[in-house]
Amino acid sequence: MTLNSPQASFRKPVYLDYAASTPVAPQVAAKMAECLTREGNFANPASRSHVFGWQAEEAVENARAQLAALVGADTREIVWTSGATEANNLALKGVAEAHRSQKSTNDEKLGHIVVSAIEHKAVLDPIAWLEEQGFSVTRLQPTNEGIITPENLQDALRDDTFLVSLMQVNNELGSINDIKALSALCKTRGILFHCDAAQGVGKIAVNVKDLNVDLLSISGHKFYGPKGIGALYVRRSGDVKIAAQIHGGGHERNMRSGTLATHQCVGIGEAAELAQSSLDDEQRRIAELRDLLWQGISDLPNIKRNGSSSQTVSGILNVSFANDVSQGCDGEMLLLSLRDLAVSSGSACNSASMSPSYVLKAIGLNDVEAQASLRFSVGRYTTREEIEFAIEHIRATVTKLLRTQI
Numbered sequence: 001m002t003l004n005s006p007q008a009s010f011r012k013p014v015y016l017d018y019a020a021s022t023p024v025a026p027q028v029a030a031k032m033a034e035c036l037t038r039e040g041n042f043a044n045p046a047s048r049s050h051v052f053g054w055q056a057e058e059a060v061e062n063a064r065a066q067l068a069a070l071v072g073a074d075t076r077e078i079v080w081t082s083g084a085t086e087a088n089n090l091a092l093k094g095v096a097e098a099h100r101s102q103k104s105t106n107d108e109k110l111g112h113i114v115v116s117a118i119e120h121k122a123v124l125d126p127i128a129w130l131e132e133q134g135f136s137v138t139r140l141q142p143t144n145e146g147i148i149t150p151e152n153l154q155d156a157l158r159d160d161t162f163l164v165s166l167m168q169v170n171n172e173l174g175s176i177n178d179i180k181a182l183s184a185l186c187k188t189r190g191i192l193f194h195c196d197a198a199q200g201v202g203k204i205a206v207n208v209k210d211l212n213v214d215l216l217s218i219s220g221h222k223f224y225g226p227k228g229i230g231a232l233y234v235r236r237s238g239d240v241k242i243a244a245q246i247h248g249g250g251h252e253r254n255m256r257s258g259t260l261a262t263h264q265c266v267g268i269g270e271a272a273e274l275a276q277s278s279l280d281d282e283q284r285r286i287a288e289l290r291d292l293l294w295q296g297i298s299d300l301p302n303i304k305r306n307g308s309s310s311q312t313v314s315g316i317l318n319v320s321f322a323n324d325v326s327q328g329c330d331g332e333m334l335l336l337s338l339r340d341l342a343v344s345s346g347s348a349c350n351s352a353s354m355s356p357s358y359v360l361k362a363i364g365l366n367d368v369e370a371q372a373s374l375r376f377s378v379g380r381y382t383t384r385e386e387i388e389f390a391i392e393h394i395r396a397t398v399t400k401l402l403r404t405q406i
């Protein structure tokens, strides 16, 4: 499609919000559809007394093996959840509860947890809840590239630290933490390490053994699987104890009860296999498109790239279009004016409010810069034509806004 063709005026905005969610891959949708109706694999995977149940169980276990293979885990280490939010809650509250139950009742101090200040709300909110229950919490400040350094973590560890939770890839910036170096500090002290890898799995190589993590959260809809399914990797070891947060039947080896959704499990499993087979080529192509986008807009006035340009995932580009009130675009006007692009102003979960992103503020941006920032995220189905269209649209919009604001 050329930009001058009648189709050039895209009926829908160009989708550049793959970090918020990805469409289900057609192959994945086809496999899922086989697990819904009477002719298909619809039964309860926990039904042990007939062939329908056995077949559903086989499909769920096959999917578990596909997901385990993507992250280098043993199949028995994958616990199905509804997504990364639930996986994070299970990891954090589950470990904290198990830790508390080991303490004597007259011990007033419950113990210490370390996280970063720029974790997703799906970590920060359960952590705030645990703090209300009496656990002590340290929130690490990142570098101005959005990275947590081993030195930073080392300084925060205490004798009573029992859990560290640090994300692999930041969802707003794309910056990547060196999880292996960070978890190594915890291993030597017997501290459990949880990693929210919702933005990493399916996009960069993730191997739980190599990263040396105890717990790792995964989300299906970030890598072309369905929404409503994810998993928690739980290392098989006597040291890793988690208390269930959902009770009712003892599914998932007593860690997470509830009838498994065969179609969702099959969907994430298929998505995992697809991701594994195309990881390197796909990421190379996506990085080229992300770079093309940045090159096409980087000479606009007052523009700045946020995060790290080297330690980053290929799909995310976070850009500020202003540096103070008098110089640059008004953030709200910019988002409203870029009607032909579907992008995010910070984290998707924050986009309902226009309060400046806590992630951007933590890496040193002022309110104006943070509010005039956009996250563009490129994915599997993004085309060169779409990026060229986005460049033209951004350039025209910013130029017009700057002219009218003078």
Ligand SMILES: Cc1ncc(COP(=O)(O)O)c(C=O)c1O
Residues within 6 Å of the ligand: 019, 020, 082, 083, 084, 085, 086, 120, 122, 167, 169, 170, 171, 196, 198, 199, 218, 219, 220, 221, 230, 348
């Ligand atoms: C880093 C991170 N953690 C957790 C989540 C929540 O994942 P889910 O939508 O699967 O609950 C997201 C989703 O945006 C994320 O980016």
